[in-house]
Structure formats: structure tokens, C-alpha cells
Amino acid sequence: MPLGGAPIIPIGSPMAVMPTTPRAQKPRSKSEEAISDLLLRIPDIGILFDVHSRIGNGTFSTVLLATLRRESHLPDNVRRKFAIKHHIPTSHPDRIMKELQCMTKMGGTNNVVGIHCCLRCDASAAFVMPYMPHDRFHDFFTRMDVSEIRLYMRNLLIALRHVHKFDIIHRDVKPSNFLYNRRRREFLLVDFGLAQHVLPSMGSSSAGMGAVGKRSREADNEEQLAQHSMQGGGGGAAGAGIPMEIAPSDAELGGAVKRMRLEEGSKMPLKQINEIAQGEAPPADFGNPNNPGQQASVQQLQQPEQNYNAPGGGTASGSKYNTNRNAAGSGTKCFCFANPSVCLNCLMKKEVHASRAGTPGYRPPEVLLKYPDQTTAVDVWAAGVIFLSIMSSVYPFFKAPNDFVALAEIVTIFGDQAIRKTALALERMVTLSQRSRPLSLRKLCLRFRHRRVFSDDKLHRSHANQDGKCEVCRNCDQYYFNCLCEDSEYNDEPLDPYECFPASAYDLLHRLLEVNPHKRITAAEALLHPFFTAAEGQNQAATGPLSGGGDHQMTEKSPQAEQSASRKQRRQRYPKVAGAAAGNEQMKQQLELDVHASNYEKL
Ligand SMILES: Nc1ncnc2c1ncn2[C@@H]1O[C@H](COP(=O)(O)OP(=O)(O)OP(=O)(O)O)[C@@H](O)[C@H]1O
Numbered sequence: 001m002p003l004g005g006a007p008i009i010p011i012g013s014p015m016a017v018m019p020t021t022p023r024a025q026k027p028r029s030k031s032e033e034a035i036s037d038l039l040l041r042i043p044d045i046g047i048l049f050d051v052h053s054r055i056g057n058g059t060f061s062t063v064l065l066a067t068l069r070r071e072s073h074l075p076d077n078v079r080r081k082f083a084i085k086h087h088i089p090t091s092h093p094d095r096i097m098k099e100l101q102c103m104t105k106m107g108g109t110n111n112v113v114g115i116h117c118c119l120r121c122d123a124s125a126a127f128v129m130p131y132m133p134h135d136r137f138h139d140f141f142t143r144m145d146v147s148e149i150r151l152y153m154r155n156l157l158i159a160l161r162h163v164h165k166f167d168i169i170h171r172d173v174k175p176s177n178f179l180y181n182r183r184r185r186e187f188l189l190v191d192f193g194l195a196q197h198v199l200p201s202m203g204s205s206s207a208g209m210g211a212v213g214k215r216s217r218e219a220d221n222e223e224q225l226a227q228h229s230m231q232g233g234g235g236g237a238a239g240a241g242i243p244m245e246i247a248p249s250d251a252e253l254g255g256a257v258k259r260m261r262l263e264e265g266s267k268m269p270l271k272q273i274n275e276i277a278q279g280e281a282p283p284a285d286f287g288n289p290n291n292p293g294q295q296a297s298v299q300q301l302q303q304p305e306q307n308y309n310a311p312g313g314g315t316a317s318g319s320k321y322n323t324n325r326n327a328a329g330s331g332t333k334c335f336c337f338a339n340p341s342v343c344l345n346c347l348m349k350k351e352v353h354a355s356r357a358g359t360p361g362y363r364p365p366e367v368l369l370k371y372p373d374q375t376t377a378v379d380v381w382a383a384g385v386i387f388l389s390i391m392s393s394v395y396p397f398f399k400a401p402n403d404f405v406a407l408a409e410i411v412t413i414f415g416d417q418a419i420r421k422t423a424l425a426l427e428r429m430v431t432l433s434q435r436s437r438p439l440s441l442r443k444l445c446l447r448f449r450h451r452r453v454f455s456d457d458k459l460h461r462s463h464a465n466q467d468g469k470c471e472v473c474r475n476c477d478q479y480y481f482n483c484l485c486e487d488s489e490y491n492d493e494p495l496d497p498y499e500c501f502p503a504s505a506y507d508l509l510h511r512l513l514e515v516n517p518h519k520r521i522t523a524a525e526a527l528l529h530p531f532f533t534a535a536e537g538q539n540q541a542a543t544g545p546l547s548g549g550g551d552h553q554m555t556e557k558s559p560q561a562e563q564s565a566s567r568k569q570r571r572q573r574y575p576k577v578a579g580a581a582a583g584n585e586q587m588k589q590q591l592e593l594d595v596h597a598s599n600y601e602k603l
Contacts, residue, residue: 030054034062038086041124060193062086065131081131089123095193096125102168102192110162111155111187132188137175140182142393146501149390152180154532156383159189160523164376167198171358173382194357198375361398366517368407371426377517384512391501392448413439414515422516437475440486442506447482450498454482504531
């Protein structure tokens with residue numbers, strides 16, 4: 001793809017020597033600084049391009065807007081625009097090479113960014129890509145109506161389906177890497193800096209035989225889980241009782257299970273870890289991060305993973321990872337359980353090598369559980385998180401300081417059973433000290449989306465006792481009238497009047513956010529989901545192309561037409577609301593405001 005005569009510079013052939021003297025003039029702004037740095041490090045860019053401004057800044061690069069020098073005589077609106085991604089000099093060459101390969105192999109079609117050329121000078125490299133002006137996710141994620149959300153999700157899944165066909169995991173799917181131009185209805189998946197090939201042994205999430213094998217293994221594990229739960233001391237329902245130790249099962253699982261100890265229930269895992277550790281007589285200043293006592297607790301947190309390696313080494317799946325170097329020998333007994341340190345035998349074991357590349361908040365359970373055989377399902381989860389942000393109007397949705405808390409957040413929403421079963425299916429084990437029932441994604445989306453209504457003081461007062469207090473659900477920690485639990489025991493506030501999504505949207509959300517990666521829907525399957533197909537007939541224009549980037553136009557209604565249509569819909573819908581909020585003037589006003597803000601259609 002030569003760019004109007006610009007040379008494609010093969011990696012490995014230095015083009016010029018980087019000037020050693022910095023520019024005399026001090027840059028005035030970050031943008032100028034970035035331009036100056038690019039021109040200094042790769043002087044040929046300045047020969048070919050006019051570099052105008054910085055358009056993006058990531059961890060590994062700076063992206064700048066440029067036009068061709070030889071087109072400088074043309075009017076502004078005719079000059080072609082390019083995005084130049086200038087990699088930070090410390091970026092590993094392999095990483096840059098991988099990104100380049102992804103873009104050349106898959107890019108330029110199906111909403112996936114392409115590349116015109118790559119320029120390198122000494123340690124610096126820059127990709128020249130087509131420029132796509134785009135909107136900030138922040139500015140539109142609460143403003144899209146259902147048809148636009150459908151369009152957005154569909155195009156994201158189109159990009160993922162394309163990437164996954166190549167058995168590539170993007171690994172960094174997030175709003176800032178999926179560019180959207182609202183006016184032109186164009187989409188572009190960028191940033192393959194963390195992309196990874198699915199290893200042949202893994203098979204893709206959609207793979208026939210591989211998936212079957214995994215599913216049957218998972219079924220075995222679920223059966224085992226049920227048996228263990230019945231045998232366990234809790235009695236009654238599976239896994240009942242706190243703490244939820246499944247220790248007796250570990251030996252029976254023959255070491256296939258790597259045990260990840262997430263002490264504490266779903267909400268504040270580190271707190272309970274500390275509490276448990278306190279019970280085991282830690283040093284007095286246990287909470288100090290610089291304190292060796294806490295390090296010991298972290299080791300203790302991880303050590304049970306290594307406790308249950310099969311004496312024969314390796315894992316049931318035959319993975320090259322997780323093997324015990326000393327496994328052939330006899331003295332591999334672990335001595336670290338319940339001790340604030342890791343025993344020598346465990347220290348000598350190989351670490352689990354599971355990629356955790358990606359952005360916090362978008363990592364799926366299998367990554368948080370350190371499952372080595374990750375597949376393209378990683379990206380599908382991230383797409384689900386984006387969908388959840390849009391539907392709930394909460395961005396970012398997950399925000400945890402570390403992977404343990406991130407897993408705890410997932411437990412809070414999906415319940416402990418789902419995580420434990422998945423952990424077993426992945427040959428990992430999570431130990432939880434507390435039960436946690438799943439929340440309803442529909443309640444979560446609607447209550448967050450209409451938070452002004454549901455967190456209103458008057459609503460609280462209308463449900464409070466005489467002493468002004470209101471019962472709180474023990475599972476979801478919400479006032480009973482706002483209970484988010486899937487099987488709520490409370491008579492909570494009705495949601496139907498606030499509904500703005502079709503049932504198929506929640507169904508798709510559930511499937512994208514399936515905790516078990518082997519059961520998670522693939523991007524190709526998701527595109528056939530009724531959320532997209534049911535609307536296809538009615539709204540063909542809004543669904544965008546199945547392939548190719550962005551020539552499609554959605555028939556846009558004028559703002560006036562949209563307003564009058566939504567007023568009509570509100571009149572039809574609101575008799576119900578008036579009933580639900582009868583006697584609560586504030587509630588009605590709030591509702592009006594809310595409807596104005598969300599402007600959603602009930603399908
Ligand atoms: N082709 C493009 N057209 C327009 N803007 C772009 C293009 N590619 C990237 N950008 C902008 O630059 C930003 C950073 O790009 P990119 O994600 O590739 O860099 P990064 O260093 O890997 O970032 P991060 O560390 O956040 O993942 C994007 O969020 C986007 O705003």
C-alpha cells in the first residue's frame with residue numbers, strides 16, 4: 001500500500017541518523033512537543049508530511065495528524081489526512097512488529113485500521129495510517145438511542161469477527177480503541193499493540209473440536225463441584241457455608257486444579273484477607289504495604305494455586321505451563337498452607353504464565369483467573385463491558401485497583417457460583433469466604449441509567465421506617481426498594497416504566513458477559529443474535545455494512561423530528577409511570593427530566 005510514492009521502509013534498515021542536537025526553540029505545548037519529537041527522531045517524516053497536531057496519546061505511542069507535503073497546494077478539505085502513530089522508543093521491537101503484521105494482514109477492511117507505510121529511524125518507528133476523525137466516547141455513550149447502540153455494537157462485532165477469523169486476540173478492546181464518527185457513521189478498531197495469536201493448542205472460542213473438548217471437561221468439573229458441595233460440611237445447597245473452602249476436593253481433583261485464593265466475599269476482598277490473616281497472628285503493622293507481613297499475605301494468597309499440583313507434574317490438560325520442576329521427585333509436599341510464607345517446594349515451581357495484557361476494567365474472568373489458554377473470547381468479554389457501559393450509562397463500569405478486586409467486582413455482579421464453576425472449568429479454583437447471589441443485569445442497567453430517579457431522597461423517605469431508616473438488601477447492599485438481585489425477595493420499585501431496551505439487548509449482554517469463556521458467544525454468533533437480526537428488517541439502514549469500512553449512511557432524523565417522536569412515545573408510555581409514582585410529585589418531575597435526558601424508545 002504505498003502512500004503516494006512514499007517509501008515503505010523495511011524494518012531493520014535505518015533510514016537516517018537521528019540528529020543529536022535538540023531543536024533550539026523550546027516547544028510551547030504538548031502537541032508541539034510531540035511534533036518536534038517525531039520530526040527529530042524520524043526526520044524523513046518532515047520531508048514527506050506536514051505534521052499538524054497531536055490527536056491521541058497512549059501508553060505506548062503518540063498519534064499525530066499529518067497531511068502530505070506534496071498536497072500542500074490543495075485546499076484543506078481536499079488534502080488527505082493521516083494518523084501517524086509514533087511509538088515510544090522503549091517499545092519492544094517485537095511488539096511493534098506484531099502490531100505492524102496485524103495491520104498489514106487484517107487491516108483496511110471490516111472496520112479494522114489499515115496501514116499505509118511504516119517509517120523507522122534507529123530506535124524510533126512510526127506507522128502511517130488513514131486518519132479517522134472521531135467522537136469521544138464520553139460525549140456520546142449516554143446519548144445514543146437503541147438503533148444507534150445497535151449500530152455501534154454491530155460494527156464493533158464486525159471488526160472483532162474479522163480479527164478473530166485470523167485467530168488473533170486484540171486484547172485491548174475498549175472505547176478509546178474503537179473509533180466512532182457519529183456524523184458519518186464510521187467505525188475503526190485501532191491499536192493492535194497487545195494483539196496476540198491464539199496458540200494452536202488453544203483453538204479459538206468457536207472452534208469445533210477444541211470447544212467440544214473443553215465443554216466436556218467443564219461438564220465433568222461441574223459435576224465434581226456438585227459432588228464436592230454435597231460432601232462438604234456446609235450441608236444443603238451446594239457450597240453453602242462460610243468460608244467456602246473446597247479443600248477436601250483439591251486432592252481428589254488430582255492436582256489439575258490450580259487454586260486461587262480470593263479470600264473475602266465479593267465486595268472488599270483485601271479487607272477480609274487481612275481479617276483472616278489477623279486471625280493467624282500476623283505482625284502488628286500488617287496493613288503497611290512496605291511491610292513484609294503483607295508480602296507474606298500476598299504470597300499466601302497465591303500459594304494455594306501451587307498447593308495442588310499433581311505429583312506427576314503438569315496439568316490434566318497437558319499444558320506446558322504449571323508444571324512442577326521437581327515433580328518427578330518425591331519430596332514435593334507443600335508446607336505453606338496456613339503459613340505466612342511460601343515453602344521451598346512451591347518457590348521452586350514454575351510460575352503460571354497466563355497473559356494479563358489488556359486494560360484494567362476490560363479483563364475477563366479467565367484473564368483474572370490466570371488461565372493460560374486464552375482465546376478470542378477475551379475480546380468478546382471486553383465488547384460486553386462496553387455494551388454494559390452504554391446500557392447502564394456508567395463509564396468506566398469496572399474500576400478496580402488490582403486483579404483480585406477486579407475479580408471480586410465480577411463476583412458481585414455474577415455471583416460466586418458462576419465464578420467458582422468457571423474456575424473449575426478452567427482448572428483453577430477460587431476460594432470465597434462468602435456467598436454472593438447474582439444481580440440482574442436489567443435492574444443494574446436501568447437503575448444506574450435512571451439513577452437520579454432511584455437515588456432520590458424523597459423516594460428513600462417514602463420507603464423509610466418511622467426512625468428514618470430503610471432496610472438494605474444484604475446481598476446487593478442496596479436499599480430494598482432498589483434491590484438489584486436477580487431473585488429479589490423484596491417488593492422493589494417497578495422498572496417497566498423506565499425500560500428503554502428490548503429484551504434481546506439484555507440477552508445479548510448476558511451472552512457477551514458469559515463468565516465461562518467456553519460458553520461465551522463468539523463475535524460471529526453475536527452478529528446473528530436477535531438484537532441485530534430482529535431489527536434488520538425494520539431498520540436496515542441503521543445496521544451498517546457487514547463488511548468494508550464506513551461508506552454507509554444511517555438515515556438520520558432531524559433533532560426536531562426525534563423530539564416530537566419521543567414526546568409521542570412518552571405520552572403513550574407515561575400513564576404507567578404516573579401510576580407507579582403516584583403521590584410523589586418529586587418523583588414525577590425527576591422522571592420527566594430523566595426521560596428528556598435519555599430520550600429512549602421502548603421497542
Ligand atoms: N487512525 C486513527 N485515526 C484517528 N485517530 C487515531 C487513529 N489511531 C489512533 N488514533 C487516536 O490515538 C489514540 C491512541 O492510539 P492507540 O490506541 O493506537 O495508541 P496506544 O499508545 O496504544 O494507546 P493506549 O495505550 O491507550 O492503548 C486513540 O485512542 C485515538 O484517539
